[in-house]
Amino acid sequence: MKREISGIVAAAALAVLAQTGGAAAQACSVNVGVVYPTSIDWGKPIAATTLWVADMVNEAGGVDGCKVETTLRDDQNDAKVGVDAAKALVDISKVRLLIGTVASGITIPILTSVSVPAGTMQISCCSSTTRLTALAAEGATKGLWFRTFATSRVQGSVAAMAAKDAGYKKVAVFYKNDDWGQDLGKLAAAAFRASGIEVTAQIAISDGQPGYRAEVTQALAGKPDAVYLALYPKEGISVVREWLSLGGTNKMIGANSLKSDDFRNTVGVQHLANFIGTDTSTPRTDSAKGFVAAYTAKFGKPPAGPGLPNSFDATAIALLAYSAAGKDATGAQIAAKVPMVTDPKGEKANGDVEGFKKALGLLKQGKAVSFQGATGALVFDKNGDVSAPAVLWTFGANGIDEKRYIPLEDVEAFIAALK
Amino acid sequence: MIQNLLDGILTGAVISLGAIGLTMVMHMLRFANFAYAELLAIGAYAALVFDRVLAALAPALATAFKPLTVSASLALATLLAMAITGASAVVVDWLVFRRIRAKADALSMVFASFGVALIIRNAITLAFGHNAQLFSQDIAFATVLSTDPLILVKADQVFVLVAALALMAAFHIVLTRTSFGFALRAVAENPTLAQVAGVRLSTMIVAVWLIGGGLSAAAGVFYTLTNHLSPALGSNFLLPVFAATIVGGIGSVYGAVLGGFLVGVASGLSLAVLPSGYVPAMPFLIILAVLLLRPHGLFGEDQA
Amino acid sequence: MIGVISYLVFFATMAGILAIVVLGLNLQWGYTGLFNGGVAAFFGAGAYVTMLLGGRPEPGQFGGFLAPFPVAIVGGILFAGLIAWFFGVLTLRLRHDYLAIATFGVAIALESVARNAEWLTGGAKGLRGFPRPLEATITALGGGDNFLYGLFFLALVLAVLAAVYVGLERLTRSPYGRALRAIREDEAAARSLGKNPVRLRLESFVIGSMIMGAAGGLYVAFYAYVGPQDLAPILTFQVWAMLIVGGAGNNRGAVLGAFLIWAAWTASGFALAALAPQAMQLYTGPIQYILIGSVIVGMLLWRPQGILPEQIRQQGRN
Structure with missing residues (x-):
């Protein structure tokens, strides 16, 4: 039978992989599965960040003294391919920790038909949909699910906060027509309205359309004094250029996804003087700055794509929890150790080789750690979600300038006031 | 509203240029070419x-x-690109479609064109990446023609419309005034009869690919001039150019031109009727309307 | 070893579902010569309707009627057939391009609806939560381990696959099947023999699309999730590749093609993950598409009849 042959070939290929990578200091190894859309422009750096963290943890001594062996699989943004890759990692490579993925249309089937049935812990940097919170709330994830991407609620609310402070009265909303964009666009529009700001239009920007002139014209018709952009750089560039060239205002509020060199340079920084960015989770910690410096040193450019700090933290927290649970731990045991890694009362440990060494040592002694990651000291709630402080940023002459830091309590107070 | 109409006409000009070649190819070689729109991207x-x-x-x-944001180098580059694209259309035909024509039926060619489209699109992605590319980094600001209702036009848009119409006019003259044009029309109308009359079909096929490729390249450049360029450019135009040929009637060059403008205007106005997320489905609705009302298109002949 | 078997069961289940789709396409293309450019639409229509009827209710969301699985999937099958009937009536009298283009358009239009009509389809985040048939009972039988359920589901998919296969074999070997081939080969001759080509084509198109809808229903039960990505054109392409490589007009070829191409598709993921240098990872997606495109075109150039060519018995020719 063909399928058996292919399976054996695949298993052999994996065996070869496991052997070639094994010549390191550690005698043992733990397999970790990574599924990300590496064949998509913004997916590749997310995956690269994950592999980089694994290297650092290995340098710091590895998970419970064992070398972390990552197997990276591309999900091609196709649910069938992503779920198959995850299934192979869980069944054949026997991973008990799965990192991934981005599109919730793939994350959800992986979670419900691979990870949860197999008892594998799954953590993602970037799946944002509220569906996942609902799944966890009804107990369908059995506590095996985590994500380091704060749900879109905070970012949508902070956008309204920024608009209110800037005195905008009428805002048009552009949103990317995918799960993330629909969610964020809707939440932001609701927050604008709740803050007494008129939403003149909510316009979906479908992926890869020949152009967005009709959409932009539609938004112009409402004569807004500002626009809100829940877009990725690729469509963001097209929409914003079109918007500006047709005489639209340069008063813009954008989601953290637009924190990108590509967006900044292709639109032109001179047109972005009144651009206010929001971000959920760049707290004022040395670790966040440390991440930027370390990333720049590693990859030769600053981390300016969506989801990179989140990817860093997802991998780091998961590997530290793995180490705390021991090299033979099950997925549920790893998941149970996550609070020990993100304990606010624990000793602080940074996201670099030194920090990992320290954290691994403390965890080994059974002591709690407060991991200070690229997005600060995260704490997961019972649904595996994180809440985070917010920050407003702008495009400065030499990169991203932080405009205002909004602590978690203020964000929560603002959200409460909206209701 | 008027603004959407104007923008629709502009997009329509681009679709028309793309549809002229497609309608000829579909009529002469008798297959729906799913790779055709990739010529715009090439x-x-x-x-x-x-x-x-x-x-x-x-x-x-x-x-x-x-x-304008057009420079002399871009104008020259466009002419070169038209030649290159025409040549690549001929090469693809020679490598793939001609061989399949010899072996299998027209429907195998439909599927082969699926494969060719996939190869071209991903080869472009490999070479240039997914990101949006622009001819010029400058933002060309629009001129306000009227503030109420708000009507804005960019110089580039006017240039593109004029250039597209000039190309179509030139092609019209070739079709109606030259013996080559007569031969081309003869082949398009009845390939078998034309061959009996001494027209070499193989030469005409090459000519059609060259013309179609050239016009599509111009369409791709014109489009990019007022929008942006990404590897998905071709696949984005696939349904609109198909719609234009069906509206016009397969085989009718003038039908394709008219169909292109109709599809462009309808898509431009689509936001007035449809929520924004449904815009990609607009050309399909036009096809549906034509199938319901006038299945052979505006100028198509009945040939089951 | 149990892990490898568990993966193979999983792989075979997906391949089996795809094989059902390929069989549906084979009836349309292989036996009747109809070009369906929107396979994903019929698959997706079946999947979404099965989910709406059989899924769990969710606040603010239409559907979730918790219909028993057989009822839900029949609903999906009927809906796929209804769409096929509508577009078949519109296009089958015209030249073949029209069907190809219209079906291609249907897939794009349905994807738009799935992505945007949030009250109905869940929007871009899709619909989830499908009670798998007999899951609790069988998992309990297996002592809480879900491997047994995996086996059961594979058996279910293979049973449907076998039923479709046998049904199609009987259909295509019957006088009816010969009439389909006759109109594919020479419509005028078939017409002169008193066959009604438009009606036969329509029937074949509708039946084929209903088979695709059934596969969509199984897919929903398997993943307990459906989203707009499941309607992406890539599925249409994969299914066509399976049929062309396996052998159009041969049901065994269709099934073989499905397993072969799906194995190659997933194995290339393994191979690229294992062998390609890290820097090449970004390019594996496009390279994979180029390879599969080349396989299709190459197959059409050198062996257009596929691995298992159509076998026409003497009396099959008109």
Whole structure:
């Protein structure tokens, strides 16, 4: 039978992989599965960040003294391919920790038909949909699910906060027509309205359309004094250029996804003087700055794509929890150790080789750690979600300038006031 | 509303250019060519490369003719791209479609064109990446023609419309005034009869690919000039150009031109009727309407 | 070893579902010569309707009627057939391009609806939560381990696959099947023999699309999730590749093609993950598409009849 042959070939290929990578200091190894859309422009750096963290943890001594062996699989943004890759990692490579993925249309089937049935812990940097919170709330994830991407609620609310402070009265909303964009666009529009700001239009920007002139014209018709952009750089560039060239205002509020060199340079920084960015989770910690410096040193450019700090933290927290649970731990045991890694009362440990060494040592002694990651000291709630402080940023002459830091309590107070 | 109409006409001009070649190919070779729209992408990327090369060789050429963003180097690059794209259409035909024509039926060609489209699109992605590319980084600001209702026009848009109409007019003259044009029309109308009359079909096929490729390349460049370029350019135009040929009636060059404008205008106005997320489905609704009302298109003949 | 078997069961289940789709396409294309450019639409229509009827209710969301699985999937099958009937009536009298283009358009239009009509389809985040048939009972039988359920589901998919296969074999070997081939080969001759080509084509198109809808229903039960990505054109392409490589007009070829191409598709993921240098990872997606495109075109050039060519018995020719 063909399928058996292919399976054996695949298993052999994996065996070869496991052997070639094994010549390191550690005698043992733990397999970790990574599924990300590496064949998509913004997916590749997310995956690269994950592999980089694994290297650092290995340098710091590895998970419970064992070398972390990552197997990276591309999900091609196709649910069938992503779920198959995850299934192979869980069944054949026997991973008990799965990192991934981005599109919730793939994350959800992986979670419900691979990870949860197999008892594998799954953590993602970037799946944002509220569906996942609902799944966890009804107990369908059995506590095996985590994500380091704060749900879109905070970012949508902070956008309204920024608009209110800037005195905008009428805002048009552009949103990317995918799960993330629909969610964020809707939440932001609701927050604008709740803050007494008129939403003149909510316009979906479908992926890869020949152009967005009709959409932009539609938004112009409402004569807004500002626009809100829940877009990725690729469509963001097209929409914003079109918007500006047709005489639209340069008063813009954008989601953290637009924190990108590509967006900044292709639109032109001179047109972005009144651009206010929001971000959920760049707290004022040395670790966040440390991440930027370390990333720049590693990859030769600053981390300016969506989801990179989140990817860093997802991998780091998961590997530290793995180490705390021991090299033979099950997925549920790893998941149970996550609070020990993100304990606010624990000793602080940074996201670099030194920090990992320290954290691994403390965890080994059974002591709690407060991991200070690229997005600060995260704490997961019972649904595996994180809440985070917010920050407003702008495009400065030499990169991203932080405009205002909004602590978690203020964000929560603002959200409460909206209701 | 008027603004959407104007923008629709502009997009329509681009669709028309793309549809002219497609309708001829579909009629002459009797298959729906799913790879055809990739010629727009090939043309636009070829122009991008030539533009950069020319601008590097002779920086003087790179200055834009204000208020346009078009430069001499881009104009030259477009001509080169038209030639290259026409040639690549011929090469693809020679490598794939001609061989399949000889062996299997027209429907195998439909599927082969699926495969060819996939190869071209991903080869472009490999070479240029997923990101949006632009001929010029400058933002060309629109001129306000009227503030109430708000009507804005960019110089580039006017240029594109004029250039597209000029190309179509030139093609019209070729079709009606030259013996080559007569032969082409004869083949398009009845390939078998034309061959009996002494027209060489193989020569005409090459000519059709060259013309179609050239016009598509121009369409791709014109489009990019007022929008942006990404590897998905071709696949984005696939349904609109198909819709234009069906509206016009398969085989009718003038039908394709009219169909292109109709599809462009309808898509431009689609936001007035449809929520924004449904815009990609607009050309399909036009096809549906034509199938319901006038299945052979505006100028198509009945041939089951 | 149990892990490898568990993966193979999983792989075979997906391949089996795809094989059902390929069989549906084979009836349309292989036996009747109809070009369906929107396979994903019929698959997706079946999947979404099965989910709406059989899924769990969710606040603010239409559907979730918790219909028993057989009822839900029949609903999906009927809906796929209804769409096929509508577009078949519109296009089958015209030249073949029209069907190809219209079906291609249907897939794009349905994807738009799935992505945007949030009250109905869940929007871009899709619909989830499908009670798998007999899951609790069988998992309990297996002592809480879900491997047994995996086996059961594979058996279910293979049973449907076998039923479709046998049904199609009987259909295509019957006088009816010969009539389909006759109109594919020479419509005028078939017409002169008193066959009604438009009606036969329509029937074949509708039946084929209903088979695709059934596969969509199984897919929903398997993943307990459906989203707009499941309607992406890539599925249409994969299914066509399976049929062309396996052998159009041969049901065994269709099934073989499905397993072969799906194995190659997933194995290339393994191979690229294992062998390609890290820097190449970004390019594996496009390279994979180029390879599969080349396989299709190459197959059409050198062996257009596929691995298992159509076998026409003497009396099959008109």
